[in-house]
Amino acid sequence: MSKIIIVYASMSGNTEELAEAIAAGIQEAGIEPVLKNVMDTNASELEKYEGVLLGAYTWGDGDLPDEFEDFYDDMDDINLDGRKFGVFGSADSSYTYFGKAVDTLEEKLAEIGGEKVFDGFKVELNPSKDEKQQCHELGLKFATALGVSA
Template identity: 70%
Template sequence: MSTIIVVFASMSGNTEEMADAITAGIREAGIEPVVKEVMDTNASELEAYDGIILGAYTWGDGELPDEFLDFYEEMDEINLEERKIAVFGSGDSSYPIFGAAVDILSAKLEERGGKKVLDGLKIELNPSADEKQDCIQYGKSFVESLA
């Protein structure tokens, strides 16, 4: 059976709500994911999983949140070949680059050999009821991509 880890950072709870819905979808699809806040893990742990989903809010004008900076740097030391990857996050469209953290993390995962199986999922601020359903479907679709 495939193994999946979901690692996220959330300041206001928006990205955590997305993570909760995505993991609910993963569970509905029959896999029990490991879920961790980014401060409670390190990048080398990603190598132990078949599927990797990262989630981060975008800070300021298009930056990773501070909580993700050390993890991001540690990613330079890992090999993610044969791993399936996806990234999600919340953002605020009043800034020049909407959801840039999703793009930054996705690019780094691909640089380290990960195979992107879903486009990045970006949601404006907190997810609506419909967007939570989109997140659940995102988790299910990720599991399907591992088959």
């Protein structure tokens, strides 16, 4: 059973690229993370893991992606005491609420008992090579925070 799950929503692939780069960093630390699209899982699955990473682009007017709505509502019924978390997402600074979905998910995870390992990581549209490298390092840092080393 893996210790870390990454759940993401991505319409045009940018957030998915971030998720994959973070996953690669976690693998470097010796853990095989579970990587799932939010449409293929549900909030109660998070309780099975020691580390939870959520990724979402921002939609509408600072909103969560539609496909994250049910998952988000169901997070009220779970408890993540003792679990560590991190949130990331692609966004577009031409909108009023830049990457607000990342903030929304961070607040919810803290509310249900999670402990934040890194500040919400927001990337402008398509991640650059440098930003993907930063994701890789976040993955490594996250795995290390869980007490796992290569």
